[in-house]
Amino acid sequence: MSLTDKAIARIRRMIREGELLPGSKLPPEQQLAAELGLSRNLMREAVKSLVVARVLEIRRGDGTYVTSLAPGLLLEGLGGAVELLQGDTVLELTEVRRLFEPVATALAATRISDEDLAEVERHLAAMRDARDDVELLTRHDAAFHRAVIRATGNETLATLLEHISGRTVRARVWRGLADAEAAGRTIAEHEAILDALAARDPNLAQAAALMHVNTTERWLRDHLADGEEIPAATGPQPTVPLRT
Known part of the structure; x- marks a missing residue:
C-alpha cells in the first residue's frame, strides 16, 4: 500500500x-x-x-x-464503472439481473404500498401508449422496474439493480427494433408482474419477473452468438423520472 x-x-x-x-x-x-x-x-x-x-x-x-x-451515495460510482465494461459483459449483467431482480420483485410484492402500485401501473399504461415507439417504451420499461424495486424499501438493492439494469437498456432497445413482436410480449410480461404485485403474491411475482428477464436474456444470447452486435446509442438516453 x-x-x-x-x-x-x-x-x-x-x-x-x-x-x-x-x-x-x-x-x-x-x-x-x-x-x-x-x-x-x-x-x-x-x-x-x-x-x-x-x-x-x-x-x-x-x-x-x-x-x-447512504447506499445511493456510496454506490454512485458503480454506474460509471459498469458503463465502461467491455466485451460480452452486457450478457453477464443480464445474467446478474436475472439472479437479483426476480427475488427483489418477490420482496416488493410483500411490501408494496397502494401508492407504489399506482406508480408501477402508471408506467405500464405509458408502455401501452408507447407500443410503437421502441425508445420511449423501453424507458418506461426501465422506470417500471425501478418503481418495483424501490417498493422493496431496500435502498442498497435498488441502487445495485439500477446500475446493473441500466447498462442493459440498449440491448432491450435493440431487441425492440429487431423483433416486431417484442413490444406485445414485453407488455404482456409486465402485466403479469403487475397482477402478481397487486395480489401481493411473492411466489407469483418472482415467477413472472423471472420469465420476463429470462426471455430477454435468451434473445440476447442467441443474437450475440450469431455474431451480431448491440447498436450504439445515437444520443443521450434520458430516463423517465419517478414521482417522489
Whole structure:
C-alpha cells in the first residue's frame, strides 16, 4: 500500500469504528494529521480521494464532513464503472439481473404500498401508449422496474439493480427494433408482474419477473452468438423520472 492508501485506510477505519459518525465534522487538517502520524500533504491527498468516493465532503469555509454514507451515495460510482465494461459483459449483467431482480420483485410484492402500485401501473399504461415507439417504451420499461424495486424499501438493492439494469437498456432497445413482436410480449410480461404485485403474491411475482428477464436474456444470447452486435446509442438516453 502507498502512504496515501494507508492514510485512506486509517480514516475509513475511524468511520467504521464509530470515531467519525455520518454527518460529523473532521478535526482540522493539521490536528488530524498529527493524531494519525501523517504529513499534511498525505492527509490532503487521502481526503481528496475520499471526497471522490463520496465518503467525505468539503464545505467551503466550514470544513470537511463525513457524508450520510447512504447506499445511493456510496454506490454512485458503480454506474460509471459498469458503463465502461467491455466485451460480452452486457450478457453477464443480464445474467446478474436475472439472479437479483426476480427475488427483489418477490420482496416488493410483500411490501408494496397502494401508492407504489399506482406508480408501477402508471408506467405500464405509458408502455401501452408507447407500443410503437421502441425508445420511449423501453424507458418506461426501465422506470417500471425501478418503481418495483424501490417498493422493496431496500435502498442498497435498488441502487445495485439500477446500475446493473441500466447498462442493459440498449440491448432491450435493440431487441425492440429487431423483433416486431417484442413490444406485445414485453407488455404482456409486465402485466403479469403487475397482477402478481397487486395480489401481493411473492411466489407469483418472482415467477413472472423471472420469465420476463429470462426471455430477454435468451434473445440476447442467441443474437450475440450469431455474431451480431448491440447498436450504439445515437444520443443521450434520458430516463423517465419517478414521482417522489
